[in-house]
Amino acid sequence: MVQIKEVKTKGDLRRFADYPNRLYGDVKAFVPPLLSDDLADWDRKKNPAFEYCDAKCWLAYRDGEIVGRIGAILSRKANEKWGTSRMRFTQVDFIDDPEVSEALFATVEEYARACGCDQVHGPLGFTDLDREGLLVEGFDRRNMFITYYNAPYYNDHLTRLGYAKDVDWIEFYITVPEEDAPAIQRVKKVAKYVTRNGKYRVVQVRSRKDYGPYIRKVFNLVNEAYAHLYGTVDLSEKQIVRYADKFIPMVDPEYVCFVEDDRGELVAFGITAPSLADAFKKCRGRLFPFGWMGVLKALKKNDAADLFLIAVRPDLQGKGLNAVILDYLYGLYRKNGIRVIETGPQLETNQKVQSQWDGFDKELHKRRRCYIKDLQPVAQKTEKEPATV
Numbered sequence: 001m002v003q004i005k006e007v008k009t010k011g012d013l014r015r016f017a018d019y020p021n022r023l024y025g026d027v028k029a030f031v032p033p034l035l036s037d038d039l040a041d042w043d044r045k046k047n048p049a050f051e052y053c054d055a056k057c058w059l060a061y062r063d064g065e066i067v068g069r070i071g072a073i074l075s076r077k078a079n080e081k082w083g084t085s086r087m088r089f090t091q092v093d094f095i096d097d098p099e100v101s102e103a104l105f106a107t108v109e110e111y112a113r114a115c116g117c118d119q120v121h122g123p124l125g126f127t128d129l130d131r132e133g134l135l136v137e138g139f140d141r142r143n144m145f146i147t148y149y150n151a152p153y154y155n156d157h158l159t160r161l162g163y164a165k166d167v168d169w170i171e172f173y174i175t176v177p178e179e180d181a182p183a184i185q186r187v188k189k190v191a192k193y194v195t196r197n198g199k200y201r202v203v204q205v206r207s208r209k210d211y212g213p214y215i216r217k218v219f220n221l222v223n224e225a226y227a228h229l230y231g232t233v234d235l236s237e238k239q240i241v242r243y244a245d246k247f248i249p250m251v252d253p254e255y256v257c258f259v260e261d262d263r264g265e266l267v268a269f270g271i272t273a274p275s276l277a278d279a280f281k282k283c284r285g286r287l288f289p290f291g292w293m294g295v296l297k298a299l300k301k302n303d304a305a306d307l308f309l310i311a312v313r314p315d316l317q318g319k320g321l322n323a324v325i326l327d328y329l330y331g332l333y334r335k336n337g338i339r340v341i342e343t344g345p346q347l348e349t350n351q352k353v354q355s356q357w358d359g360f361d362k363e364l365h366k367r368r369r370c371y372i373k374d375l376q377p378v379a380q381k382t383e384k385e386p387a388t389v
Helices: 010-024 035-041 076-082 098-114 153-160 182-194 208-225 237-250 277-283 291-300 321-336 351-357
Strands: 003-006 053-062 065-075 086-094 119-122 134-137 164-175 200-203 256-261 266-274 304-312 340-343 362-374
Touching: 003 098, 010 035, 010 053, 010 065, 010 086, 053 076, 053 098, 065 076, 065 098, 076 086, 086 098, 086 153, 098 119, 098 153, 134 153, 164 351, 182 321, 200 321, 208 237, 208 266, 208 304, 256 321, 266 291, 266 321, 277 291, 304 321
Parallel strands: 086 119, 304 340
Antiparallel strands: 003 053, 053 065, 065 086, 119 362, 134 362, 164 340, 164 362, 200 256, 256 266, 266 304
16 A cells, blocks of 8 residues: 655655656666755755745655655746746656556645645646656756756556657757868857957956856846746846855856957857766765765866757847857867767757757757646535436
8 A cells, every 4th residue: 555645854854855866766777856956945044945935745654665756836926927837846756557647646636625726737846957758768867966866667657647748859969060060160250240340258267266247148138038938937136145155166257258248238148168977976966975085076067068058038049149159169169078968858849959959960869748637526415416307
């Protein structure tokens, strides 16, 4: 028999956050997230999203052993923006047992109905910068620490429970071209044309201390450029501070490209970093006491890189600014011995972003899915009417 227990204590929360390590620790493709970040997500004092979200999470037990987990997030801000009444499910994992998955999702659906929701969708996080999407293709490919890993059987379980595809995200594996490759020459030509008259220029940040003036500019541009994307909500000032504190220590300034106009306004950026997947795998997502050593080593010596974020101001999209970013980054990759890069998840319908890779040696190697289910109202009990003759 499966028992569902709401997570209420710090001990339970740690078991909730660490469950993927127990389930997938021996799977080569699995890369754990940063444990401290997952714990902070559920801390109302540390996560500003609780100003507009309600959330709960649960563990599934059988015979005293954890066999699954799931979280639920009611984002009032997202529902208001998109005109929906949805509950998000998040951080879901379970053994290959229909009784377990059914119990977990039934708990979320019951909570959703109690909150007045008519749909459940996910997996999604509190914001678009959190992990999202269930892996449906690419199970043998190494995960990124900013994305979920799950076994192939999850899709069958969700389908059986009445969940269907809402949107997909795709990820590319790209080989860094040689200097004389046609794709690189095309990027160089466009970048040179865009910056020819000094209206736009690449700004190089020398140290992490110099990020200060750009932090809010970057996230303001994220709010503007990503506003139309699935499930997004604007980040608040407190959230900007939180995400900046989260990512800045892991992003080498050399791997960041800021593009400004002649008035000093940030109009585009690309944020990338040497891959931390192996380092996070070895330390099981724990930076202390010794995990930081592996992370620092990965930042200094690596032949793979992850592309986290790229954005261009909406009114300037299609004007070649993305070529300025790519020209800078590919030059950096070749100089530092980076042979391959992996993109973060991109909506399969986002042709503007995907067109950046036209002409490059790329492989669509992973696909993630957001599922959705319409909730049927609970039948109301009525007294049986007397039969009429």
